[in-house]
Amino acid sequence: MKYELIGLDMDGTLLNSEKKITPGVVLAIKEAIANGKHVALSTGRGVAEIAEYREQLKDMEYAILESGALVYNLKKDEMISVVNLDESIVDKVFDAVKDKDVFVHLISQGRSVSPEKLIPKMDKYHMGVYIPMYEKVCTKVEDTIKFHYEDKQGIEKINLFHTTPQDRENTRKKLQGLPIEMLDAEETSLEISPLGVTKGFGLKKLCEYLNMGIEQSIAVGDADNDLDILKTAGLAIAMGNANENVQKIADIKVADNDHDGVAEAIYKYLIEK
Numbered sequence: 001m002k003y004e005l006i007g008l009d010m011d012g013t014l015l016n017s018e019k020k021i022t023p024g025v026v027l028a029i030k031e032a033i034a035n036g037k038h039v040a041l042s043t044g045r046g047v048a049e050i051a052e053y054r055e056q057l058k059d060m061e062y063a064i065l066e067s068g069a070l071v072y073n074l075k076k077d078e079m080i081s082v083v084n085l086d087e088s089i090v091d092k093v094f095d096a097v098k099d100k101d102v103f104v105h106l107i108s109q110g111r112s113v114s115p116e117k118l119i120p121k122m123d124k125y126h127m128g129v130y131i132p133m134y135e136k137v138c139t140k141v142e143d144t145i146k147f148h149y150e151d152k153q154g155i156e157k158i159n160l161f162h163t164t165p166q167d168r169e170n171t172r173k174k175l176q177g178l179p180i181e182m183l184d185a186e187e188t189s190l191e192i193s194p195l196g197v198t199k200g201f202g203l204k205k206l207c208e209y210l211n212m213g214i215e216q217s218i219a220v221g222d223a224d225n226d227l228d229i230l231k232t233a234g235l236a237i238a239m240g241n242a243n244e245n246v247q248k249i250a251d252i253k254v255a256d257n258d259h260d261g262v263a264e265a266i267y268k269y270l271i272e273k
Contacts (some may be wrong), residue, residue: 004216006032006270007042007064007203007229010050012222013239014041016258020131021056030261033059035271040064040206042199042219044157044230047072047110048137059156059160066107067183067193067225068202069156071209079110081205084154084192089180093158093192094145096174103127104144105162109153111177116140125161126187183225191225199225200232206272220265222246224259237265 008014016022023076029039041063047070050063054074062080063072071081085093097104103125106113112134118125119134141147148155162168168190172182179195199219207214219226219233222242230236230249238246242258247253252269255261 001234002216002236003218003270005207005210006039006210006218006220006266007199007206007233008041008227009010009199009219009221009226010041010043010045010053012241012257013226014257014262016208019133021053022263024259024260025262026056028260028266029057030059032266032271033061036138036209037270038050038062038212039266042203042221042226043067044185044225046070046107046157047111048112049133051137052133062206064199064202064206065110066157066271067106067181067191067200067242067268068197068205068229069193070110071202071205072110080209081202082156083197084156085158085192089150089178089194090155090158092178093160093180094148094174096171097160098145100167100171101163102171104239105146105159105161106144106148106155107157108148108155112138113141113144113147114138115144116142116241122161123187124163126163126201127189132166135175151263156193160190160192161186162188162190164230185223185225192230199229201228203229203232218265218269220254235269237269 004261044067069083119161122131168188183191183194215234217233218235219229222239236250237252238253239261254264
């Protein structure tokens, strides 16, 4: 099979353990695009949260963002596809955590909305590595729930950062049965997306937009929120640092994110160099 598109997860895949894109990976992406291939992001992040990488990725045209809720043209800064959570669902999610010690992070119209006072305390929610990024890119508000009801714009995704895995499980049980997608991310984060909206859904939307068969796509990932896109793509590639669930379903394994595994995937399987 001749592959035409590769979808790259960011955290744990495209980004090394220092949240950087290495020069070797940047070069591989440039070469792939120069060879007429499509290289796209495939991430739970929103538009605001990829801002610091846009210069390095300036040749990249497309991104599957917000775990598939937003498919975006990076060159034109315009939405290709967007799906919002139903407001009745948003109400139920907020009700489930309103009296709990939970960091409620919203992705709304591409904005990353966070409670200002809790950003310096993100270590408590096992998200400390993201403090510098959140300080830079977030729309900082006093209370994210109150902000949404005053803002009255759609929400594509809700991230709930908990203090313990058990607290996350308790929230999951409260929300069980709702028509939503729930995915574990990081150590204690629960990602809430519209039903049927996953990174795999986003990949299908992008392939349709490009008039390309899904079998011509490659997906690369490391964590549970990559499982659906890995199952959807024509070729599933696990990073060397991928968890056991990803390694079980992957067709191929490459080097880890600190040893240019993404570059290996591009050179071996996309441009077959």
